Amino acid sequence: MQEEDRLILESFKDELTYGRGLSPLTVKAYLTQMTDFAAAGGSFVKGFDISQMREYLMKRASTGMSPGSIARMVSCFHTFSRWLVETGRSEIDHSELLKAPRVPRRLPGFLGVSEVKSVLNAYDTSTTKGLRNRAVVELLYGAGLRAAEAASLLLKNTSIASGTVRVMGKGRRERIVPVPGGTVEYLGKWIQKRNEYISGDDPGTLFISVRGRKLDPRDIRRIVSAGVDGAARAAGATPHTFRHSFATHLLNGGADIRTVQELLGHAGIGTTQIYTHLTTEKLKGVYMKTHPRGKK
Structure with a gap:
C-alpha cells in the first residue's frame, strides 16, 4: 500500500472510531475491506472511481462470495467515498x-x-464460574443486550437497587434498560462473588474472567455455548438468539413496538419491525389450527 493511501486509511479509521463511535469490530471490518481493496490494486488517491470498485466486487463475487457479503462491501464503499467528499x-x-x-x-x-x-x-450456580455464566445469560435474555454490550457493561452502571443497567450501544448511543427481578437476583449474587476473580487492577466491567480481565464478545459466545443443549443447540442458539427471544417474547406479551425499539437500542423502528413478522407467524399458526376456516 502506498504511503499516501495508508495515511488516508488511518484518518478514515479515526473518523469511524472517534467521529462516529463505531464498535471496534465494525471498524475492523471497514479497514479489512479497504486494505484488501488496496492490496488488489486499488488506490484511494489515483483512479478511485466506480470502475475500480465494480472490478473489485466482481472479482470477489466470482469466488462465490454471498450476496450479503457483497452488499456489506458496497455499503463500505459508500461510507468511504462519502467521507472522501x-x-x-x-x-x-x-x-x-x-x-x-x-x-x-x-x-x-x-x-x-x-x-x-x-x-x-x-x-x-454453586460455583463462582457457573454463577457468573448464568448471570451473563440472564442479562442477555432479561435485558436484550448484545454480546458486546454485555461484555463492556460497567459495574458502576449496574444498579441492583433500581433494577436497571446503563448500556452503551452501537453508535455510542446510551440507554437505560430495566432488568427483571430474576435477573437482578443472579446479578447480585455474582457481584458478591466477583472479587474472587480480582488479582490485580480491576477492569471495572461487570463481568470478568477467572484471571480478572474484561470479557470480550467471544467469551460471551463461549459462555452461551457451554449452556446450550437439546432444542436450543438444534436451533443454533447464540448470544444474539437471546436478544431475539427477548424482543419476540415482549411483543407476544403485548408490548408495543416503540417500547421494544427503545429497549433494544435500535436507531430506527425499521430494524425492530422484523420481530413483528415472528409474532404474526405465531398468530397465523394459531389461527390455522383453531379457526373453522383455517382448518382443512
Missing part, C-alpha cells in the same frame, strides 16, 4: 451509482420460554 479529498462521490445486490431478509431465530429456562438452568 466530506473531507475535501474528492470532489465526486464515485460510489453514488454503485448498487448492492438484493439480499433476502432472514427472520432471526428465537427460543421458546421453556428452552430459555433450560439453558439458564444448565449452569452450576
Whole structure:
C-alpha cells in the first residue's frame, strides 16, 4: 500500500472510531475491506472511481462470495467515498451509482420460554464460574443486550437497587434498560462473588474472567455455548438468539413496538419491525389450527 493511501486509511479509521463511535469490530471490518481493496490494486488517491470498485466486487463475487457479503462491501464503499467528499479529498462521490445486490431478509431465530429456562438452568450456580455464566445469560435474555454490550457493561452502571443497567450501544448511543427481578437476583449474587476473580487492577466491567480481565464478545459466545443443549443447540442458539427471544417474547406479551425499539437500542423502528413478522407467524399458526376456516 502506498504511503499516501495508508495515511488516508488511518484518518478514515479515526473518523469511524472517534467521529462516529463505531464498535471496534465494525471498524475492523471497514479497514479489512479497504486494505484488501488496496492490496488488489486499488488506490484511494489515483483512479478511485466506480470502475475500480465494480472490478473489485466482481472479482470477489466470482469466488462465490454471498450476496450479503457483497452488499456489506458496497455499503463500505459508500461510507468511504462519502467521507472522501466530506473531507475535501474528492470532489465526486464515485460510489453514488454503485448498487448492492438484493439480499433476502432472514427472520432471526428465537427460543421458546421453556428452552430459555433450560439453558439458564444448565449452569452450576454453586460455583463462582457457573454463577457468573448464568448471570451473563440472564442479562442477555432479561435485558436484550448484545454480546458486546454485555461484555463492556460497567459495574458502576449496574444498579441492583433500581433494577436497571446503563448500556452503551452501537453508535455510542446510551440507554437505560430495566432488568427483571430474576435477573437482578443472579446479578447480585455474582457481584458478591466477583472479587474472587480480582488479582490485580480491576477492569471495572461487570463481568470478568477467572484471571480478572474484561470479557470480550467471544467469551460471551463461549459462555452461551457451554449452556446450550437439546432444542436450543438444534436451533443454533447464540448470544444474539437471546436478544431475539427477548424482543419476540415482549411483543407476544403485548408490548408495543416503540417500547421494544427503545429497549433494544435500535436507531430506527425499521430494524425492530422484523420481530413483528415472528409474532404474526405465531398468530397465523394459531389461527390455522383453531379457526373453522383455517382448518382443512
